[in-house]
Amino acid sequence: MNNILFTCLVGAAVGLGVFGLIRALMPSKRSPVSTIARVDALRAAGPTAGPVGSAPTDLRGRIGERVVEFYLQQGWEQRSLRADLAVLDRSWQGFLATKVVLGASGLIFGPFLFAVIWQLGMGSNPVIPVWMALLCGGVFFVLPDVEVRRDAADKRKDLRRVIGAYLDLVSMNLAGGRGLPEALMAAAEVSDGWALMRIRNCLADARITGTSQWVALGRLGDELGIEELKDLSVTLGLVADDGAKVRESLASRAETMRHRELAEIEGSAGENSQSMLVAQLLLAAGFLVFLIFPAAMRVFQV
Template identity: 65%
Template sequence: MNSIVTSAVLVGGLLGLGVFALVRAFMPSRRSPVSAVARIDALRARGGHGSGFAVASPSHHGDQQHKPGRLDLLRDRSGEWLADVYLRRGWVQHSLRADLALLDRGWEGFLASKLMLAAVGMFFGPMVFAGIYLVGVGSSPFIPVWLGLAFAALFFFLPDLEVRRDAAEKRRAFRRVVAAYLDLVAMSLAGGRGLPEALKAASEVSDGWALLRIRSALADARITGISQWQALGKLGEEVGVEELSDLASSLALVADDGAKVRDSLGARAETMRSREMAEIEGGAGEKSQSMLIAQLLLCAGFLIFLIYPAGMRVFGGF
């Protein structure tokens, strides 16, 4: 009886501590200077994309316009609320934001999907317990609570894994395009064009998504008044491609010397291709090792299948 009371007190104390930590993490606190500056930058970036300066145009079919439903409004508000919580707590998530920028996904929408999946996990845990309870396993009332919290935490972090996986694949493709883009810029420079014209002309040879991002960055540079290599550096920081940031630094040093620019671009493109070949060879080596292990397991299973009848006859005689 004493052990039951002690376990109940411990479980209750842990639950209370967990609830207190959760409430304390999401409670609005006094905003630090860092979070205030981050909030201003986020609002400025949101306005720079055109969302803050959109003018509502009159429409003759106002009744037929699509109006967001309650679920959409709830999702938007929950995403904005969680984004504000992240700002207040100082959780910047640079790498995750770079992955989302590369995938062209919004930060608030991503956080809203995380919250919705966590809510699904809270209901999924008790449903799993109900199935287990019908079988006759488990009778403690604390099991569904812990299962709900565990599945909520698991579902909350599942979108992070998906985003990082998709962004890694897309970032490899982006690096391949950047290597080809540098070769095109070097060829344009060899043809007598200046560096701004070469950067612009090389970005217009295709309508792929990677060159479209580069072309958009160069167009923004003309509007904002910064140099084109600075725009490429900002794009590299935004999408998490270090090669573009390094390219911007090197171009800023040798922008006035066409020969040095061509040599620098050619060397950088060759380095990126060598790195890509090394990654491809490494991936092929890993796959060959996994195939070798699979073959060894098949051989071991076949040997067990052959030896088992004889072993049973030998050991069965004793």
């Protein structure tokens, strides 16, 4: 009886997962909101994007497209996660497809793991595979978020460090007699690193579209989730016509960013020192227990 119930529950879990996957891939009527959002996304992607009615041909692309439409219909914007993906230069559609595929893999991996344990004689409750499937599916579904946020935090630290040096270069170019637009572009052309490449492409796009460069930097900061770029955009918009004030503002802002970076480095070093101290204390406590244990056993035996 238990074997029959176990087989039914596993079959129901697998069938539900397959039905959800097929339902996600089936075409449905798009709502006006999702259609407008698709047009805006294609317009932002530029001329390299396909037509509005085009669909990706691979399975992963179709899954990502369906999940993106579902997010749009539900109104889930996920701005912070989108900013993390923009920092890592990853697509929102591919990220959602990865989450769905990993979640479906977790739903299959949970019962499979229980089957291995059951064959070893360590489990007999037929309800366990259902909970294991849900648990593994949820954990696998969340894993890409954890990875993206961790990698984006590390990359933002590098970007802030580069922005501090970039502001110093802009201030030096302004002191050399260049105008603000020329100074911003010249400072971004000193290196081919990924951070200055993003800033240089942003400034080049602003020049082509006729947008002011500080406004473009603010949009880049909003896209990447970098508050320093947004503050820089506001500052340059206020003092763009006064070269002396621009130089002073950029120099002070660069100095503030360096002090903040040094404070973060010192704080990280302090945390590492505390961790080493705790490890040493635990090691000493273990050594004391090792020394005292034989004597304590003799006392208690007496």
